[in-house]
Amino acid sequence: MEITIAIAIGVMFGSGVWLILRPRSFQLLIGLLLMSFAVNLFIFIMGRLWVDKPPLTLAEGAPDPAAFADPLTQALVLTAIVIGFATTALYLVLMIGSRGVTGTDHVDGKEPDQ
């Protein structure tokens, strides 16, 4: 399971890196999204991969930590998703604004000289 998820994160991050090096702002945006997905997954698995272990308990008394998954990384990843989503949305707005003002979707705001 570890190797599968590691490869998945690597492929996603690598694709993101390739995309952010492209000249069009939409490609850049998708690249940023892919990279942020990969990073979110990465944070998530830093609490280790578990099967059938809940992060929370409603039972009385002191629970046995071995029976539970690490809840902190799940909380961290939620926060990271929200923040990443908001800032990427902000970038999308700027991208549309830039397209409207400059008339091009090139990241420099102008077409390169042919």
Place this chain on the structure above:
Amino acid sequence: MSLSWTQHLILVPVLLPLLCGALLIVLNESRHQLKFCINLASVLTLLAVALALVRLTDSGHWPEGIGVYLAANWSAPFGIALVADRLATLMLVLTALLAACSLLYSMLRWSRIGVHFHSLFQFLLMGLNGAFLTHDLFNLFVFFEVMLAASYGLVLHGYNLNRIRAGMQFIAVNLIASLMFLIGIALIYGTAGTLNMADLAAQIAGLEAPDLALLKVGAGALAIAFLVKSAMWPLGFWLPTTYAAASPPVAAMFVLITKVGAYAILRLWLLVFSDEAGDAAGFGLNALFWGGMATIVFGAAGMLASDVHGKLAGYGAIISSGTLLAVIGYGHAALIAPGLFYLLSSTLAMAAFMLLIELVDRSRNPVQALLAVTMEAFQVEETPDELVGVSIPAGFAFLGVSFALCALIIAGLPPLSGFIAKFTLFHALLNPGGDAAVSTSGLILMVVVILSGLAAIIALMQFGVRTFWASGAVTVRLQVTEVIPIAVLLVLCMGITVQAGPVFGFVERTSADLHQPGRYIERVLNEPVVPGVLDKGN
């Protein structure tokens, strides 16, 4: 039993801008006088609180001069701790001072060329203050994002072509830096199992070798995120364009954002990778030192080459941040106090310079890049010609004198604070203490700093000669609200020159705090929680 009011004071620099910024959103944009007054009241309160906190930390009110606030009453490694020590409170004071000056400067025109300037300004302050106070890595990330989100808005404030182009780069670079920040946090949590800085410092010596290697990778990723903010070469190419495009009050506040990166490095590295950290002691300091030197060289070359005034100031900020990084990277305890003094002096002078060059540009070319898309879109009525306010006589003389003072401080020439900073720095480099000889890297650092000062003075003189000695100088009408902030910043620089003794005593105590990480760890981890209502029933 409850906390004393002084304890709650630690939270005010975060809460007040949050509430104030939220309040300002609902006020209509046409009531800009009211919005400005609320904003200014909040900034002045922040200044008072910051000064009170400096007094509390420095007067022995708190044990070891460290005030700890446990958020939601969770004890330290589990909950988030806010820590007010000398360094944090010093940065709070600096933030509030710069904010007050930038805000006053923006009153007549810059706050009105777009919408929600005042809210964004407050949120920026919240992010900055929070980043200085927090003692938890993930919380630091959150405050960085608050600060950055506000700064994205402020870069674009007064939406024109230049700002959009600069914003596209600025935001993309910082989004990627935030991802690096998250990777670093995840790796550190995955290996050390904690995100509290004090707890991390306590645990690092006991980590096994494979875990430690991963933790170092994490710390490296974290450092990249900080170094992008503080514009270390080769991560700082976004800075000159962004500073030149942003409106002047915003650019003045951005001078502080570059210092946040250096602050985070200073705080984290001296605490976590201190001499007590075993195998990890002094991790990455070498890279920081040489990177800082490359940054100084890059900034000096950029200053000589730039013909746009905003970029000149941007490269000046790069030199100052490079010097700071090289000083931290040198890894000698005696250098930190002069470094902090340099931080104070260069931040104040750079901010004054950012504000000043706009006035100079305006006097040379009255119809300038103020024209913003948002002015038409939101029917902002004021045009630059019908300004209200009192104009002061002898405007051109004022500009000339202020420029000369700024140039002296930035280049580090006597008699102002820039010279004292560099003098004490060289003194510490040449007297390593004990029998130790002066190191070669220390000598190289001195040469680089001196040459960067030379480059700065050449570039600034060129600028000054072209501007102030050019024929056909026009008479300038300056507004009082635009002159006061510059004058205040420069007077502060003179103040820390005249009162260099007490100020230097304070930064030395700050540096001594930073070099005793054991006291932090003890104070933060042993802060007692307040016995709650639930416990009383038992």
